[in-house]
Amino acid sequence: MVPEATQEQHPVTPAGTAPFLIGDRMTGGYGAADILHDCTVAVEKGEIAVIVGPNGAGKSTAMKAVFGMLNLRSGAVRLDGEDITTLSPQDRVAKGMAFVPQTSNIFTSMTVEENLEMGAFLRRDDIRGTMEQIYDLFPILRDKRRQAAGELSGGQRQQVAVGRALMTQPKVLMLDEPTAGVSPIVMDELFDRIIEVARTGISILMVEQNARQALEIADKGYVLVQGANAYTNTGRALLADPEVRRTFLGG
Numbered sequence: 001m002v003p004e005a006t007q008e009q010h011p012v013t014p015a016g017t018a019p020f021l022i023g024d025r026m027t028g029g030y031g032a033a034d035i036l037h038d039c040t041v042a043v044e045k046g047e048i049a050v051i052v053g054p055n056g057a058g059k060s061t062a063m064k065a066v067f068g069m070l071n072l073r074s075g076a077v078r079l080d081g082e083d084i085t086t087l088s089p090q091d092r093v094a095k096g097m098a099f100v101p102q103t104s105n106i107f108t109s110m111t112v113e114e115n116l117e118m119g120a121f122l123r124r125d126d127i128r129g130t131m132e133q134i135y136d137l138f139p140i141l142r143d144k145r146r147q148a149a150g151e152l153s154g155g156q157r158q159q160v161a162v163g164r165a166l167m168t169q170p171k172v173l174m175l176d177e178p179t180a181g182v183s184p185i186v187m188d189e190l191f192d193r194i195i196e197v198a199r200t201g202i203s204i205l206m207v208e209q210n211a212r213q214a215l216e217i218a219d220k221g222y223v224l225v226q227g228a229n230a231y232t233n234t235g236r237a238l239l240a241d242p243e244v245r246r247t248f249l250g251g
């Protein structure tokens with residue numbers, strides 16, 4: 001083990017040990033004022049990283065920055081060692097990134113199956129196999145595949161949104177509050193499916209309002225406050241940290 005102080009003096013990470021995806025020391029916002037301040041989030045291959053923090057902390061902004069929807073004033077985004085900071089979101093999709101935004105993440109007037117087909121718009125190969133995998137992951141979507149997505153329940157809509165993102169066969173799946181507005185049972189169910197996806201080797205970078213439950217399934221957790229990293233550790237360590245518990249997890 002390299003002592004922490006030595007790591008500080010030698011910030012260059014040796015090749016092969018860099019995170020699979022990292023938004024590294026990101027600073028930027030939507031206009032003149034910065035929202036993110038030197039903010040870092042990262043996820044390893046096949047792991048689950050969770051971003052938590054108060055409303056307005058910049059969690060969604062950090063996700064948008066990693067996905068290329070925000071111009072950074074400084075910092076970088078790297079995927080599998082490649083600097084992708086200047087790539088458009090569409091180019092990032094082509095590189096293996098998928099993003100489910102917090103709102104407006106499905107086409108409500110289209111059927112479930114059409115939503116999945118839309119997710120595969122960049123693909124030129126046969127998408128049937130992937131669609132079957134998604135129906136196996138979320139069987140209710142197979143039953144409702146001819147129904148307008150707007151007619152589904154909140155939890156089912158979130159399954160459509162995740163399924164649509166998976167249609168690109170991503171290496172990284174980014175989810176902004178996938179369990180927003182769903183019951184605790186549906187949340188548990190969705191988290192189980194997300195774990196299943198991660199076990200296939202896909203990295204999950206996820207923002208969650210249900211901080212305690214999300215940190216329980218997180219390999220790595222990031223607590224953001226006012227656009228900056230307040231605490232970073234394993235999910236387990238954050239859950240055990242009295243200060244984090246008291247301030248962010250309701251005791």
Ligand SMILES: Nc1ncnc2c1ncn2[C@@H]1O[C@H](COP(=O)(O)OP(=O)(O)OP(=O)(O)O)[C@@H](O)[C@H]1O
Binds near residue numbers: 035055
């Ligand atoms: N499109 C935008 N244009 C300008 N400012 C924005 C925009 N989106 C967000 N902001 C501002 O950026 C800050 C961070 O917002 P953000 O949505 O990233 O927070 P969040 O942590 O995701 O909050 P929540 O938990 O409510 O989803 C807020 O002050 C917000 O007002």
Ligand SMILES: [Mg+2]
Binds near residue numbers: 059060061102176
């Ligand atoms: Mg948000």
